[in-house]
Amino acid sequence: MSDEKSFHMTPDEFRRHGHAVVDWIADYHSRIESFPVLSQVKPGEIRASLPANAPAKGQPFDALLRDVEKLILPGITHWQSPNFFAYFPSNGSGPGILGDLLSSGLGVQGMLWSTSPACTELETHVLDWLVPMLGLPEKFLSSNSGGGVIQDTASSAALCALLAARERATNYASNQKGCDGRIVAYASSHTHSSLEKAAMIAGIGVSNLRLIDVDENFAMRPDALARQIDADKRAGLVPCFVCATVGTTSSNAMDPVAAIAEICRQHNLWLHVDAAMSGTAALCPEFRHLQDGVEFADSYCFNPHKWMFTTFDCDCFWVADRKALIRTLSILPEYLRNQATESGAVIDYRDWQIQLGRRFRALKLWFVIRHYGVEGLQYHIRRHVELAQQFADWVRNGSRFELAAPVPLNLICFRHKGGDAANQTIMERLNGSGDLFLTHTKLNGKFTLRLCVGQTKTEARHVEKAWKRICEEAEKL
Numbered sequence: 001m002s003d004e005k006s007f008h009m010t011p012d013e014f015r016r017h018g019h020a021v022v023d024w025i026a027d028y029h030s031r032i033e034s035f036p037v038l039s040q041v042k043p044g045e046i047r048a049s050l051p052a053n054a055p056a057k058g059q060p061f062d063a064l065l066r067d068v069e070k071l072i073l074p075g076i077t078h079w080q081s082p083n084f085f086a087y088f089p090s091n092g093s094g095p096g097i098l099g100d101l102l103s104s105g106l107g108v109q110g111m112l113w114s115t116s117p118a119c120t121e122l123e124t125h126v127l128d129w130l131v132p133m134l135g136l137p138e139k140f141l142s143s144n145s146g147g148g149v150i151q152d153t154a155s156s157a158a159l160c161a162l163l164a165a166r167e168r169a170t171n172y173a174s175n176q177k178g179c180d181g182r183i184v185a186y187a188s189s190h191t192h193s194s195l196e197k198a199a200m201i202a203g204i205g206v207s208n209l210r211l212i213d214v215d216e217n218f219a220m221r222p223d224a225l226a227r228q229i230d231a232d233k234r235a236g237l238v239p240c241f242v243c244a245t246v247g248t249t250s251s252n253a254m255d256p257v258a259a260i261a262e263i264c265r266q267h268n269l270w271l272h273v274d275a276a277m278s279g280t281a282a283l284c285p286e287f288r289h290l291q292d293g294v295e296f297a298d299s300y301c302f303n304p305h306k307w308m309f310t311t312f313d314c315d316c317f318w319v320a321d322r323k324a325l326i327r328t329l330s331i332l333p334e335y336l337r338n339q340a341t342e343s344g345a346v347i348d349y350r351d352w353q354i355q356l357g358r359r360f361r362a363l364k365l366w367f368v369i370r371h372y373g374v375e376g377l378q379y380h381i382r383r384h385v386e387l388a389q390q391f392a393d394w395v396r397n398g399s400r401f402e403l404a405a406p407v408p409l410n411l412i413c414f415r416h417k418g419g420d421a422a423n424q425t426i427m428e429r430l431n432g433s434g435d436l437f438l439t440h441t442k443l444n445g446k447f448t449l450r451l452c453v454g455q456t457k458t459e460a461r462h463v464e465k466a467w468k469r470i471c472e473e474a475e476k477l
């Protein structure tokens with residue numbers, strides 16, 4: 001056996017190649033501004049450059065890294081570029097990347113407390129840290145009735161919240177018998193599409209997810225919500241859940257959480273607050289008023305992988321009553337039984353999520369928080385908001401463009417006064433130039449440009465250049 005080739009990478013080879021990979025990543029970040037932000041390849045181009053079949057014999061690692069440079073990089077849209085202003089960001093940082101690397105190195109699968117106690121306990125602890133960091137209610141602490149868990153994405157968090165709401169409203173009968181078509185949920189017409197998907201998966205049905213009208217600022221209208229709930233109750237339906245969004249995807253609108261919470265209280269509905277990107281702003285006390293009323297929420301989520309420098313994926317999800325969530329999602333087959341679980345003294349996070357297995361995501365979040373400290377995180381969030389407000393001022397004070405929505409934080413929705421075709425042309429030319437990347441939405445039926453300032457390394461010069469390039473393209477129309 002000892003004479004046989006093992007095929008494995010030896011520890012020394014791993015060390016050597018690992019150093020090369022870390023060097024490559026560091027160099028990539030130093031030269032990231034030299035690449036077109038939006039990948040310029042055509043559909044199929046990357047696949048056409050790859051061999052048709054897998055190699056029969058293993059290849060040297062150096063060749064792999066060379067191929068990343070040559071074959072893969074052209075097909076990368078550079079989300080970590082400081083000139084990335086599209087969608088909402090998915091930013092990252094050195095400590096986030098290294099925490100993720102360590103998580104891979106440990107290779108832990110933390111489905112149960114006993115399958116790696118540190119994986120569970122660090123997660124509980126860091127999510128407890130975040131409660132006062134974000135000014136969230138104490139009921140979300142694991143030492144109280146609630147607790148936090150890391151989900152992959154805000155979509156999964158919304159699905160878990162909706163399932164728990166459904167079960168609570170049916171006295172835990174729909175898990176057994178399925179839905180009878182009478183359960184209804186509510187969100188605004190500007191709520192993220194993940195809520196629609198959650199309604200499909202939870203068996204509630206898309207037509208039983210009521211999309212409530214928004215006001216002139218694209219925020220949910222509580223009066224319209226109250227009217228719809230009354231109508232549904234009169235029709236013999238069973239309202240169970242409302243999602244309020246703090247920072248909608250389309251325009252960063254802020255649903256009035258306190259007014260919505262009061263309606264939920266009157267009707268005993270589960271209130272989920274989706275603060276996927278904008279929740280990070282709550283690190284700074286001066287922005288917390290945007291989510292006034294969060295103290296009444298049954299659940300809350302935000303994505304450190306969007307705006308809090310934590311490498312994708314990482315969504316933090318809290319519930320006020322962990323028993324409701326666990327009762328909804330817990331199943332204990334014989335092969336997972338163990339003493340720690342039976343003792344009731346531990347958290348088994350498999351009961352707090354859809355899938356069974358789970359990565360050690362808390363490590364990267366812990367690294368990010370410890371590296372930056374609250375002070376460092378606040379510094380960068382304030383800076384991004386300042387830069388976005390500066391951009392909004394340029395739009396306001398110029399003659400060619402107008403703001404299309406309020407700018408509470410770091411997203412500017414604006415449009416050229418020349419109409420849809422002009423805006424689309426500007427966006428396509430900018431994105432085609434590779435100088436920056438921004439995306440669009442439709443507000444009041446009009447094509448609207450969106451520019452979100454949230455990339456880790458975005459500084460004043462990048463935002464200034466973006467505005468200059470936008471004006472140049474407008475000039476050329």
Ligand SMILES: Cc1ncc(COP(=O)(O)O)c(C=O)c1O
Nearest residue numbers: 088153154155192194248249276
């Ligand atoms: C408000 C809001 N909710 C949910 C999501 C879905 O995010 P995820 O990719 O984490 O599921 C997004 C994505 O941008 C979002 O903006």
